[in-house]
Amino acid sequence: MNQQFEYINPQSLDEAVKLAGQGSVYAGGTDLLGLMKNDIAHPQRLVNLKALPELKAVERQKGKGLRLGALVTLNELAENEMLQKDFPAISQAAGSAASPQLRNVGTLGGNLCQRPRCWYFRGDFDCLRKGGATCFAMDGENKYHCVVGGDGCYIVHPSDMAVALLALEAKLEIYGPGGQRLLPISHFYVLPEDDPTVETVLQPGEIITSVIVPEQPVGSRSVFVKFRERSAWDFAVVSVAAALQVQNGAISGGKIALGGVAPVPWLDKKLNNTLAGTALDENGINKIAASALTDAEPLEQNGYKVILARNMIKGVLQSLAG
C-alpha cells in the first residue's frame, strides 16, 4: 500500500470512540483496504477494533431477542446453528456474501458500512459521490444500478446483511462521543436526495457496537435469496429477504426487504402494505409480487431488475407457503 497512516489498537470502547473521531474504524479491513488501494479512502489513522472482545459476542436473551456483536464475522453468522434454525435469513445472507476467505475476515459491522460498488465510484472517476459534479452511470453503463430511489446518484447498496436485517426489523446499537443510541436499521441508510456523498447516518467517532434483532413472533419464517450472475462469490443483482408470519394460509404480519434495487436496502411501501391479510395462494402471491416496485424508474440498461425482483418475490412466497 502506498498510503501513510498510523494504526492504533485501543483497549476500550471509550478509547476507540475518542480515536475514531479523527480516523477510520478498522474491523476486518476487507472493504477499507480495497478503498485505500483504489485511492478512494485516505485515513490518517486506523483504529483497530480487534482488541475489544465485547464486540464479538452472539447472544440470545429470552424476550429481548438476539444481540450480534459488530465484530462477529460473516462466516461465524453463516455457520451458527441457532441462527440457521431460528433466523435463517441472517445465516443465508451471511453465507451468500463474498467468498470464503472474505467471510472469514469480514465482519457484520463492516458489511453494513461498506461503500458502494458502482464501477465509476471504485474507478478513476470524480463522480458526484466522490464530491464531483456529475453521475457517470446515469447515461453510462448502468446495468447494475438502482431502479428506484436514485436521485443524482444511482448506486445500489451492496450489503446482503442489511437486507436480511431490514426484513427482521433489526436495530443498531451505536456508541459515540455523544453516548449510546439505538437506531432502527430502516433509519440508518441515507438516500442520495438527502446527501449523495454518504451512505449512512454515522457521525465521525461513532461505532456500531451490536445489532439487535427482535425475537420473531411464533409462526414466523424468514428467508433470504439472492440472484447473481456467477453462482458463487458475487454481489447481488437483486436480493429478497422476507420475515413473515403466516396463519391459516394467509400472511398475518412481517416485512419483505429488497436489495440491489435502490441506493439503500429497500422497504417498498406498497409491497409491504399488500402483505397483511393476503392469502398465500396463487392469486395472493401474484397480487403481492405485482405490488412491488410500481414506482420504479429504470435506467437504460436495468429494467430487467423490476421483473426479476417480482419473480424472486413469487419464489420466496411459494417457498414459505409450501
Added chain:
Amino acid sequence: MITVSLTINKKEYTCEIDPQTTLLELLREHLGLTGTKRGCEIGECGACTVIMDGLTVNSCLVPAFQADGSDITTIEGIASNGKLHPVQEAFLEYDAVHCGFCTPGMVLSAVNLLDNNPQPSQEDIRRALAGNLCRCTGYQQIFDAVQAASKKMKSKR
C-alpha cells in the same frame, strides 16, 4: 516502523516493517516466500490465499499488523519432509494445474477444506473454492482432484 511476530510454516519470525505492509508483501518481499501469488490485490481472485489461525484469508487484504501473533501456513508449508500433500499429488494427477498462477491459493483452500471436512460433497468443494478464480482449467479438474484427494486421505487413515 512496527514489530510483528508471527509463526509461518511452523517457524517463528519477528519482522520490523512499515505499518502499510500487507501480509502478502511481508511474505513475498521481506521473507522471500514467493509461492503465495499476487493477483488483483483487492480480494477478488484468491491467488494470495494463506491459512491464518486455521482460516483461509486473502493475504493482500490483511495488514501485517493484523497478523501479529498469528499462525500462518503458506504453500511452502504444505508438503512435509519433501513429500507432496495428497492434494498436491491429486492436482498433478488430474491435470488441475495449467498456468499454475491460481494453484497455491487453490491448494490452500482445498487443504483447509479437507482439514475441517474430510469427506466433502461436490457442492462443499465448490463452495470452499468459490473465492479462488482460475482462468485456465474451467475448474472441473480442480474439483475432481480435491475429491480424489479426500478419498485417498480416507483410505490412508
